[in-house]
Amino acid sequence: MLSYVSDIHNCNVLELPKNHNPAGNLTVIQNGLHLPFDVKRVYYLYDVPGGSDRGGHAHKGLHQLIVAASGSFDVVLDDGKQKKIIQLNRPNFGLMVIPGIWRELVNFSSGAICLVLASEKYSEDDYIREYSEFEKWKSLK
Template identity: 65%
Template sequence: MDEIKTSVYNCTVIELPQVESRSGNITPVTCNKEIPFNIKRVYYLYDVPGGETRGGHAHRNLHQLIVAASGSFDVVLDDGKIRRTVSLNRPNYGLYVVPGIWRELINFSSGSVLLVLASMSYDECDYIRDYSIFSKLKNGDTHNS
């Protein structure tokens, strides 16, 4: 596996379109228009107990847009050198997370719903679940990883 050369600064908050109406708002998301990838999978997290942490992994190739569909939470991004925390609390903003970034999801508000638009179908081989292996990949030490 080659070194993964992405940074937390490659991850950006994207403002999504919001069509406002007295009867409720809508936010359309179009592949390669609002977000820079094709969507292959959509999933959401909900009923996360207070104090729980989700995530705790990185991806080798997967691109994601993480949205607070309801409520709020924080995303801690880590590129092996720099940690950055992004708070999400509006359904028309999403955090674009590039491959090779360790992420942890924390501080879920009561009733929050985390929506993920992903560039790939689920593939366990794409996950890096051990931080020491992640760190070696980020720093180009491919022995034993």
């Protein structure tokens, strides 16, 4: 089990390895080498209409690495006390989001692709989908 303090200051941008080649760059992410968790699920968001937001939830136990595989978008992080906005716009950088952080994805550029590597398989029980429930959950921690 990973140890962490659930606040926005423990959500950091990681530089991922970039193998440059004139024919195109390559970034590889390996369990046990580049992430503090083993990847158990991968998903990506694409064709997000301009002006739309995604996310709007928190996780109780899930760790994620969020990458702008193409284009750009902003991630709004909220730990119940403080907020910060991280712009993702380079495919060799990823944002580590720890459990207990409310996140929203906003300002998608045209053609943006949001790639997410997750520490656990999907479980609806891990989600907190209402901000008022998030506040209650945080007050118990």
